[in-house]
Amino acid sequence: MEFLTPPFMQRALVAAVLVGITAPAIGIYLVQRRQALMGDGIGHIAMTGVGLGFLLSTNPIWMATLVAVVGSVVMELIRWYGHTRGDIALAMLFYGGMAGGVMLINLSGTGSNANLTSYLFGSLSTVSEEDVTAIVVLAAFVMLVTLALRRQLFAVSQDEEFARVTGLPVRVLNLLVAVTAAVTVTVAMRVVGLPLVSALMVVPVAAAQQIAKSFKVTFVLAVAIGTAVTLAGTVTSYYQDVPPGATIVLLAIAVFIALTALATPLARRRARGRDKDSEECTLEVPVARPDADDVRV
Amino acid sequence: MSEPSTPEPVISMRGATATLGARTVLRGVDLTVGRGEVAALLGANGSGKSTAVRSVIGQVPLTGGTVELFGTPLRRFRQWARVGYVPQRTTAAGGVPATIREVVASGRLSRTKLRLPGRADRAAVDRAIELVGLSDRAKDSVSALSGGQHQRVLIARALAAEPELLIMDEPMAGVDLASQEILAETLREQVGAGTTVLLVLHELGALEPLIDRAVVLRDGCVTHDGPPPEAMGQHALPGHDHVHPHAASEPARTGLLT
Numbered sequence: 001m002e003f004l005t006p007p008f009m010q011r012a013l014v015a016a017v018l019v020g021i022t023a024p025a026i027g028i029y030l031v032q033r034r035q036a037l038m039g040d041g042i043g044h045i046a047m048t049g050v051g052l053g054f055l056l057s058t059n060p061i062w063m064a065t066l067v068a069v070v071g072s073v074v075m076e077l078i079r080w081y082g083h084t085r086g087d088i089a090l091a092m093l094f095y096g097g098m099a100g101g102v103m104l105i106n107l108s109g110t111g112s113n114a115n116l117t118s119y120l121f122g123s124l125s126t127v128s129e130e131d132v133t134a135i136v137v138l139a140a141f142v143m144l145v146t147l148a149l150r151r152q153l154f155a156v157s158q159d160e161e162f163a164r165v166t167g168l169p170v171r172v173l174n175l176l177v178a179v180t181a182a183v184t185v186t187v188a189m190r191v192v193g194l195p196l197v198s199a200l201m202v203v204p205v206a207a208a209q210q211i212a213k214s215f216k217v218t219f220v221l222a223v224a225i226g227t228a229v230t231l232a233g234t235v236t237s238y239y240q241d242v243p244p245g246a247t248i249v250l251l252a253i254a255v256f257i258a259l260t261a262l263a264t265p266l267a268r269r270r271a272r273g274r275d276k277d278s279e280e281c282t283l284e285v286p287v288a289r290p291d292a293d294d295v296r297v
Numbered sequence: 298m299s300e301p302s303t304p305e306p307v308i309s310m311r312g313a314t315a316t317l318g319a320r321t322v323l324r325g326v327d328l329t330v331g332r333g334e335v336a337a338l339l340g341a342n343g344s345g346k347s348t349a350v351r352s353v354i355g356q357v358p359l360t361g362g363t364v365e366l367f368g369t370p371l372r373r374f375r376q377w378a379r380v381g382y383v384p385q386r387t388t389a390a391g392g393v394p395a396t397i398r399e400v401v402a403s404g405r406l407s408r409t410k411l412r413l414p415g416r417a418d419r420a421a422v423d424r425a426i427e428l429v430g431l432s433d434r435a436k437d438s439v440s441a442l443s444g445g446q447h448q449r450v451l452i453a454r455a456l457a458a459e460p461e462l463l464i465m466d467e468p469m470a471g472v473d474l475a476s477q478e479i480l481a482e483t484l485r486e487q488v489g490a491g492t493t494v495l496l497v498l499h500e501l502g503a504l505e506p507l508i509d510r511a512v513v514l515r516d517g518c519v520t521h522d523g524p525p526p527e528a529m530g531q532h533a534l535p536g537h538d539h540v541h542p543h544a545a546s547e548p549a550r551t552g553l554l555t
Binding site for chain 1: 354355356375377378380382384386389391392393394395396399400402403404406407409410411414436437438454458
């Protein structure tokens, strides 16, 4: 447990655990509505926020949160109104966000390559006290939304039209999912880096649903997997000179592969259990036809 | 069997017009469903029957005309717990595994809204699952179900709120005969308890004995509104929306009878 001693490691572990919990917690709703890559888009947009933070010499986490939240709201609005060219509009938003970020960081002058790298690929060892405070506050918001509103978010993500007819405030809930996803992106960017944030939202959920039958179990399992891989990845990067973000994502994918391999025999056994009583053919087969059928010439 | 002219209509649609993209889908549809009535919307593909029911519940905006639910203009209607909706779906599953109970429980949200579900809510969900005969499978994943069972889950979800009005968009599409019988039986119990029903159907099929009134749409206009024509069971297929002799005595809502 020597890795617990250095203060930077304590901060890194707090950040890692919070990311491991929050990313799958909001990611499950994105996967449920088949928008698994939404987090990826928000990550691109958040880049502009990081750039703005450098330019204005404020903490990039708060600026990235602000820009990502605005970007996610615009994405949600495009989803409502821009039916036909929605994907093109989203592409403009994503690439514009990424390019804008790189440009702003360059303009700020303060943003050295090393600084940029810490947001692109995550840099746990440079997580400051201030960063930890920001991450704790943002993570608390994400957990509050994803747990307290789980029934409502489940309904909206499962069948949006049906949810509207139940009278739920579907637009507000959709915006809340988008904003929460944006907040999660900025929580996670210091740990795994912006391009890999989406992976932590999606891969633990994908792994969990290989063996889960219910939404509840998928949720709990995804959060458990997320926490386990972020912790393991962080500790590994302390002992070995490997980037924590990449280690965490590769570990998550390894869990996905392991659970997928495990799931096939499991599903087979379940199907056998279910069909046990219906294995035999119980249809009544008409016994020998009566004489009436005998044709005599 | 209540008369179409029941004092308090549950659904009252007047001169509804609607467009989808550049296409006009409804051209002045009148549709009134009285309390306790079972009305079927019939018509060929593209006749506007799905658009008509979806505009009744505000899912397709009208370009003209009015809709009232339980005597309240749709714009001001908020009592959604009184309405159970079964959208046109082939599956009840989403992108993440969910059990039958989890999906059906989401139908109760029209009553619980943002509060936590209580004992009565859980009991209503169990009852809804029992009504469609899936109690023994409540904890199974919906992805393990057959097409007919998916439809039963969607109907149970609508019933979980214990609605007074049931609106179903093609509930029999892709449903095997055994499941059709179960669905008809479920519906019969609901109608017996006084539930008003509006359903979109391709053909009357197993539901024929339940239906009080048939409204036939063609090209966005009502061409028949009255008792289900005798031959409807076999002929309510695309292209078979002809009007039968006895229908002539029924009030024609538009001048576009063929």
